[in-house]
Amino acid sequence: MKYSDNIVILEAEVMGYEPYNCIDCGSEYCPCHLAESGNCILCSHLDGKDFCDCVNWNGVCIYQEFMQNNFKAKEGRKHQRFQIIDKELVNEKLMILKVKVTKKLASELVGPGSFVFIRKEDCEQAFDTPICVMDSDTGNDVITLAIELKGLKTRILKNVNVNEHVLIKGPFWNGILGLHSMTSMKRQHCVLICRGIGQAPMVPVMEKLYNNENTITVILDEGTLDTVFIEKELKKYAKEVIKTNTLLMGGILDGKCRKILEGILTKGDVALVHCDSADVLSHQIMKIVEAYNNDIEFSCSNNEKMCCGEGVCGCCTIMNDDEKLRRLCKMQTSPKYIFEGRRLY
């Protein structure tokens, strides 16, 4: 054959085609440093090729945006100084802050999966900690952050007082995997499961689903926080709230939780299961849902560690056994592509 030297065997993909998006695609932050350095997660022209291979098109030609921006990345998110207007120490493990921000930032943080980086004014950038936005009040330009006081960064943040200032970098949006499945639900029955601090990111999820006229059942585990701090929101949005333990020692799913979930699934009308918890719980829930009915959509919190949020530091990159590098601060995909094929070491 004359063209035999033209034939290349592309890498075999274990899971087949993965429909994904870049959460920043088409925003004022696109093209970013990844595009400038030839590592764009969507555009083949900006990933070392000289032709279009637009397998994951998301409505915007990033190459065009890049050219029209004089072959440079757009400026990234900046740290801004904002005042704390309220601080509530719920218990020694949980603090809820209200921060007065700009109108623009507040409006950009309304969607499920929104988060910011926050640190005390007198700390270095290494103290930036990613915190989901539990509520964004666009009338008063106030965001509410529930912070589990757990490690070094959050414990230092605990010392901040009302009227003092913090440094906030945002908006970021990729706090949920399977975002589209969740936001596109309309007039369906949705089951939400959360554990511990997972209550916080679940609030905007409940709000979105409620506004889309879905019926919401919540399975809630206080976890190690020993408190339910979203009672008001549960009352407003959820039709049914079931409190239970979810995980046993060693990360094993509690049989009680499994029974509750299966009991709900058996009724047959569930269209979405969403999980705000550690991966160890989300994964087990996902497997139960998949085994029960593959047509049920599944979404969950994106728990990857994040440091810069802009695809640069490499903190949130994972490589599963399909050898594909995924940058989870940017890549909006389904949970199964993150959980399946995960390497143990």
Add this chain to the structure above:
Amino acid sequence: MKIVVIGGGWSGCAAAISARKAGAEVEIIEKTDLLLGLGNVGGIMRNNGRYTAAEELIALGAGDLINITDANTLHKNIDFPGHEHAWLYNVNRIEPAVRRHIDKMGIKVRFVSRVVDVNMEGIKIKGIYLSDGEYIEADVFVETTGSTGPMGNCLRYGNGCSMCILRCPAFGPRVSISYRAGVEDIKGERQEDVFGAFSGSCKLEKDSLSEKIVKQLDEKGVVVLKVPLEDINTDKLKQKVCQQYALKEFAENIVLLDTGHAKLMTSYYPLDKLRKIEGLEEAKFVDPYAGGKGNSIRYLSVAPRSNQMKVVGLDNLFCAGEKSGLFVGHTEAMTTGSLAGHNAVRNELGMPLLTLPRNLATGDIIAYANEKVQTTEGRRNRYTFAGAEYFKRMKDNGIYILDPEEIQKKVRKLELDNIFNQKLV
């Protein structure tokens, strides 16, 4: 037997029709909401050697689409610089007419569905993925995704997206399926190391032209206007796809053809310059919408293939239209498409694949373009029955015939009459 045709342009429709006639279950997957792709803004049939090819297709039993364009003709036997006996179909009526025919034949069409990847088993395509993750299996696939665009290519190799009929920003860009299956694409060149070429014409809204021009278009089908001396740009001819229209006359004159739109036989034309010409003072582009700035870039995605239209290196992928060579035009797309669809069925049945003989223009162009694309010089040329190098070859080799009866007789003698009407399954 299930055959999936990827892309619903002229060649995809032709492939679907011939595969269906041969007895397969056929589904077309089209990324936009219209069949015919660039055929929605084309319109020129039967000019020069295309007349011969059209009659050959009819004799071979693949005349369905020719009959439809003939039936929707606005002007017959038009002459314009370098071209004789052109027929112009109405671009505003053609798509529904083809759609009705496709429906009537029982060919399924899935619109607004973009194929983005393949699932391979060795060198066989088991199935394809749509952009939303849906997976579709079939026995044989015919790729007719063309070679135009998408935006990144139009930008890198041209003047950027000019908003053509393919509407990539709205429906998503074309993906080269042969490349996804592991076969590198061949790229056409317009000059040394300059890849791709501009589409060769743009269209003006007829209502935006002077009454006098509209009247002449309606009556004669063609209007030739002088370009002001200071605006003549012969360099532009080098960039063009359609070398049959890359003549000096097309730089010195504005040639307008009536296809329902006023087809302007140049890749693009700055609006302020265009409006200096008498009768075009209020002219407005309808395709591409930014025809004052540029046009779509083509020929960046040609698959290596055999003369039976099978993609080299793969077991069950056929190709046609621009995907299968540096071809220009609807008639060329129908020719390659008809053969690809027919051979897709033969391939699955384990029958020998059909080769159209080289004493037919339709067979010769398929083989000739294939030989040429393997040379650097050949990758800078385009192949069309309507002009340039290949039309000259037709005349030199005595295969440019204008008598339909003679063509019928010739095809019968080759025992190929109605070959595409034969049911194989």
